[in-house]
Amino acid sequence: MVSEAVAAVPDRRAVAAERSRILLTLLADVDRLAERGVAAIRAEIPAYAAQDDERFGADVLDQVARNYRTDLTAILEEHEVTLEDIAFVRSAAMRRARSGLALEDYIVAFRVGHSVLWDAVVEAAGETSAGHEAALSLATPLMRYDNFASSHAAHAYVEFQQYAIADADRERRDLLEHLLAGELPSEGPLLAAARAFGLGAERRMLVAVAVGAGQTPDADARVAASAAIARTGLDQARTLVVVRQAEIVAVPALGVGAGAEQVCALVEDLQARLAAQGTPLALGISTVAEGVGELPRAYAEARAALECVDEGGGVAALPRFSSFHYLALRADATAHRLTSPRVRAFLDEDRERGGVLTATIRAFADADLNLRAAADALQIHPNTAQYRVRRIEERTGLCLRRVSDLFELLVAIALDDARIPGALR
Amino acid sequence: MNAAEALPATAASAPARTAVRLGDEVLSYRALDRASARIAGLLIERGLQDGRHVALALPNVPAFAQAYYGVLRAGCVAVTLPALPDARVLRPLLRAAGAPLLIAWHALAEAVDASATGSGVDCVFVAPRELPRLLSGVAPLAAVRPRADDDVATMAAGKGAVPRSHGWLRERALAAIGEAGLGGDGVVACEAPLWDPAAQAGVLHAAVSAGATVALDRRPVLSGAS
Numbered sequence: 001m002v003s004e005a006v007a008a009v010p011d012r013r014a015v016a017a018e019r020s021r022i023l024l025t026l027l028a029d030v031d032r033l034a035e036r037g038v039a040a041i042r043a044e045i046p047a048y049a050a051q052d053d054e055r056f057g058a059d060v061l062d063q064v065a066r067n068y069r070t071d072l073t074a075i076l077e078e079h080e081v082t083l084e085d086i087a088f089v090r091s092a093a094m095r096r097a098r099s100g101l102a103l104e105d106y107i108v109a110f111r112v113g114h115s116v117l118w119d120a121v122v123e124a125a126g127e128t129s130a131g132h133e134a135a136l137s138l139a140t141p142l143m144r145y146d147n148f149a150s151s152h153a154a155h156a157y158v159e160f161q162q163y164a165i166a167d168a169d170r171e172r173r174d175l176l177e178h179l180l181a182g183e184l185p186s187e188g189p190l191l192a193a194a195r196a197f198g199l200g201a202e203r204r205m206l207v208a209v210a211v212g213a214g215q216t217p218d219a220d221a222r223v224a225a226s227a228a229i230a231r232t233g234l235d236q237a238r239t240l241v242v243v244r245q246a247e248i249v250a251v252p253a254l255g256v257g258a259g260a261e262q263v264c265a266l267v268e269d270l271q272a273r274l275a276a277q278g279t280p281l282a283l284g285i286s287t288v289a290e291g292v293g294e295l296p297r298a299y300a301e302a303r304a305a306l307e308c309v310d311e312g313g314g315v316a317a318l319p320r321f322s323s324f325h326y327l328a329l330r331a332d333a334t335a336h337r338l339t340s341p342r343v344r345a346f347l348d349e350d351r352e353r354g355g356v357l358t359a360t361i362r363a364f365a366d367a368d369l370n371l372r373a374a375a376d377a378l379q380i381h382p383n384t385a386q387y388r389v390r391r392i393e394e395r396t397g398l399c400l401r402r403v404s405d406l407f408e409l410l411v412a413i414a415l416d417d418a419r420i421p422g423a424l425r
Numbered sequence: 426m427n428a429a430e431a432l433p434a435t436a437a438s439a440p441a442r443t444a445v446r447l448g449d450e451v452l453s454y455r456a457l458d459r460a461s462a463r464i465a466g467l468l469i470e471r472g473l474q475d476g477r478h479v480a481l482a483l484p485n486v487p488a489f490a491q492a493y494y495g496v497l498r499a500g501c502v503a504v505t506l507p508a509l510p511d512a513r514v515l516r517p518l519l520r521a522a523g524a525p526l527l528i529a530w531h532a533l534a535e536a537v538d539a540s541a542t543g544s545g546v547d548c549v550f551v552a553p554r555e556l557p558r559l560l561s562g563v564a565p566l567a568a569v570r571p572r573a574d575d576d577v578a579t580m581a582a583g584k585g586a587v588p589r590s591h592g593w594l595r596e597r598a599l600a601a602i603g604e605a606g607l608g609g610d611g612v613v614a615c616e617a618p619l620w621d622p623a624a625q626a627g628v629l630h631a632a633v634s635a636g637a638t639v640a641l642d643r644r645p646v647l648s649g650a651s
Contacts, residue, residue, distance in 0.1 A: 272441055275455065310557075312459055353548065355555025356534045362554065380510075380532045387535065416558070 213313030464495025500570030597626035
C-alpha cells in the first residue's frame with residue numbers, strides 16, 4: 001500500500017513541467033479564451049447582454065484578454081502582481097462607471113471571467129495525475145489575482161463615481177449662481193451643463209424654491225428631497241436642482257408639453273408624495289421667466305411665494321395666482337391701514353364667527369353679482385342671501401351692487417387673506 | 426381611552442390617504458388630523474375640555490369630521506343636532522344640548538342665530554373656504570385629551586337621547602370593520618346622517634380606525650334648504 005501511494009504521487013518536476021505547459025497552452029490561446037469569457041459574462045449578466053455598443057463589447061473583450069494574460073504570465077514568471085501591472089483595470093473601471101454599469105454587475109463579471117479561466121485550466125490539465133496536481137497548484141494564485149484585480153477595480157469605480165458626483169454637484173451650483181445673477185455661462189462645461197438641463201438664453205423657465213416645513217429638516221433630508229425633485233422630471237429635459245444652504249432651488253425649463261400649469265401640478269404631486277414619506281416641504285413657484293435675464297426676478301418671486309404656504313407645507317404657485325391676489329400678497333402695512341376701520345372691524349368680527357358674511361361676498365362676486373347664483377353656490381335660499389347682503393351693507397356702509405364698493409370689500413378680504421397662511425390660494 | 430386617538434394614529438401611518446370625500450372636495454388624513462387639532466385648540470382657548478358639551482349642527486360635509494374629531498380630541502362631548510335651517514326645530518334641541526358653544530354649518534346661520542338668541546350659547550359657523558381664517562392664530566392641540574372608556578363621547582340632542590361612550594364608539598367601529606371587512610383601501614359610502622351616533626360609529630369612526638375613505642353623498646347637503 002505504502003509503495004503504491006508513493007508511486008501515485010507525481011514527481012515534483014513533472015508537476016512543474018505540467019504547470020508550465022498548462023500556462024503556456026492557455027497563453028497561446030488567450031484571445032479565444034477571452035472570447036469564451038466574454039460570452040459567459042454576456043450570458044450570465046443581463047446588463048452586459050443589454051449593451052449593444054460595439055465599442056463597449058470590444059473594450060470588455062480587451063479587458064478580459066489583458067486580465068488573463070497578466071494573470072497567467074505572472075504565475076508563469078512567478079512574480080507578484082502589482083498595481084502597475086493592472087493599471088489598465090483602473091481606466092476600464094472608470095469607463096464602466098461612466099457608462100452607467102452597476103458596480104455589482106462589474107464585479108460579478110470578474111467572477112465569471114475567473115470561472116471560465118479555471119475551467120480552461122482544468123481542461124488543459126488533461127487526465128494525468130501530474131496534470132491534476134499542476135491544476136490544483138494553480139488554484140490559489142488564480143484566485144489571489146482575481147481578488148486583487150476585482151478589489152482594485154471596485155475601488156477605482158467608486159472613486160470615480162464619487163468624483164463625478166462631487167464634480168457634477170459643483171457644476172450645478174456654479175451654473176445656478178450664474179443663472180440667478182441673470183447670466184447664461186458663455187462657454188465651457190457650464191454652458192454645456194445648461195444645455196443639458198434644457199436651459200437657454202431665451203428659454204421660458206420657472207424657478208421653484210423649497211424649504212423644509214414643520215420640524216427643521218436635516219441636510220440629508222434636503223439632499224433626498226432635491227434628488228426627488230430632480231427625478232420627477234419637471235420638464236422634458238433633466239431639471240437643474242441645487243441644494244443651496246437651507247433651501248432647494250429648481251429651474252425647470254418650459255416647452256412643448258411642459259407648460260407652467262403642468263409643472264405646477266407635478267410639483268404639487270411631488271410635494272404630497274414627499275410629505276407622505278415624512279419630508280413635508282413648502283414650495284414657492286415663480287411666474288414665467290422669459291429668458292435667463294428674468295431669473296433673478298423669478299427667484300425673488302418664488303421666495304416671496306413661500307410666505308403664503310401653510311406651516312405644515314404645501315405649494316404656492318404664482319402662475320395660478322391672479323394679479324389681484326399677488327398685489328394683496330405683496331401689500332405693505334400702508335395698504336392695510338388704508339382699509340376703512342369700519343370694514344376692518346366687520347371682517348374681524350365676521351371671521352371670529354366663521355366668515356359667513358365674507359363667504360357671501362365672495363360668492364356674490366364669483367357669481368358676477370347674480371344673487372340667485374350666489375345663493376345656489378352657498379346652498380341657501382335666495383331670500384337668505386338677500387338678507388345677508390342687507391346685513392353686510394348695514395355693517396359696512398357699502399353697497400355690494402356698486403362695483404367700487406364691492407371692489408373695496410374684495411380688496412379688504414384679499415389683504416386679510418394675505419395675512420393668513422393658506423387662505424390666499 | 427379617547428376614541429379620537431384613532432385619528433392621529435391613522436394620520437401618522439397614512440397621511441396622504443383620503444379620509445373624507447364629497448364630490449371634488451377631498452380631505453386627507455393629514456389635513457383632517459391638523460384641522461381637528463386646531464378646532465380642539467379653539468375649544469381649549471374658550472375653556473372647553475374634558476366632559477364639556479359642544480353642540481354640532483353640521484350636514485354630511487367633510488367639515489363634520491373635522492369638527493367632530495376636534496371636539497373629541499379636546500375631551501368634550503359632541504352633542505349633535507340635525508342640520509335643519511329651522512329655528513323652531515333647533516331652539517329646543519339647542520336648549521337640551523346643554524352646550525355653551527355651537528359649531529354650525531354656514532347655511533344655518535340665520536336659523537341658528539334665531540334659536541340661540543338669549544340662550545347664552547356662543548355660535549361659530551363653518552364655511553368651507555373660510556375655515557383657515559377661523560382657525561388662524563389658534564394653537565393646535567397636538568395630543569388627544571385622555572378619556573376613560575366609559576366617559577361620554579357623543580349623543581344626539583333631544584329628550585331621550587342615549588349618551589354614547591368612547592368605549593361604545595370603538596366597539597361599534599370595530600364591529601363595523603369586521604362586518605364589512607374594511608381595510609386601508611376601503612371606501613365607505615355614507616348615506617345616513619352623521620348627526621346620528623350610530624352613523625358616527627359605524628361609518629365615520631370605523632373608516633378612521635381602519636384608515637378607509639368615507640364617501641359622502643353629493644345630494645344637497647341640507648334637507649329642507651330650499
